[in-house]
């Protein structure tokens with residue numbers, strides 16, 4: 001079967017810094033892969049390429065069997081990819097419903113009488129955030145008054161509202177409390193079951209990696225240094241691959 005996503009021999013440099021060097025991997029529909037690696041390994045750069053924020057210098061991105069040029073976030077969304085970025089990318093001057101419905105606003109009436117349906121959008125926002133167990137102090141306040149965790153929950157809520165086929169999560173729970181993190185994990189598990197959504201998860205948390213993903217792709221200094229099935233792989237091996245000590249003693253190539 002054709003995989004949902006194929007990343008083929010992708011490289012990306014920033015000036016003299018090679019952030020990604022010849023990365024290739026595949027992601028099947030409904031599959032959940034953890035993208036692991038230390039700070040600066042290239043994970044967020046790869047996310048930016050898949051989300052249409054950056055273009056690869058070399059290599060290609062193939063979605064459902066066809067080469068795709070993702071030159072802006074809208075094109076990535078249209079290809080079925082929805083992303084929660086590490087730096088969140090909310091509009092701080094908009095309120096919670098404004099952010100949740102950005103670019104997909106609800107209207108009532110029709111033709112020249114069409115007006116924004118603020119009440120409906122507020123209702124959906126309250127319900128969506130309640131589902132995630134997140135309380136927002138004031139639905140009408142701009143999100144620059146939100147805490148880091150409230151913003152992260154909102155960014156996540158926005159991503160899972162769409163009809164995406166691939167959900168990319170770049171450290172989705174880094175700013176969340178214990179309960180809210182558990183709700184994010186539960187929601188991702190539910191989306192996989194109900195919508196057979198594929199997931200690309202970036203996390204530094206091995207427990208979260210195991211509760212969401214089936215496979216791990218490990219990056220180190222821009223290189224793809226391993227793809228493993230998680231049920232066959234210990235945490236120690238994952239850590240060793242991330243740090244580059246894997247196989248060093250046994251003489252096995254990573």
Ligand SMILES: Nc1ncnc2c1ncn2[C@@H]1O[C@H](COP(=O)(O)OP(=O)(O)OP(=O)(O)O)[C@@H](O)[C@H]1O
Pocket residue numbers: 014017018019037038039040041042043044045046086
């Ligand atoms: N816009 C940019 N301009 C210049 N260098 C960049 C830029 N973005 C990333 N880099 C560099 O590319 C490399 C990979 O960065 P990236 O953000 O992809 O790492 P990461 O794996 O997401 O790390 P972290 O776990 O810290 O988020 C780093 O050396 C970083 O300094």
Ligand SMILES: [Mg+2]
Pocket residue numbers: 043044045086170
């Ligand atoms: Mg990053």
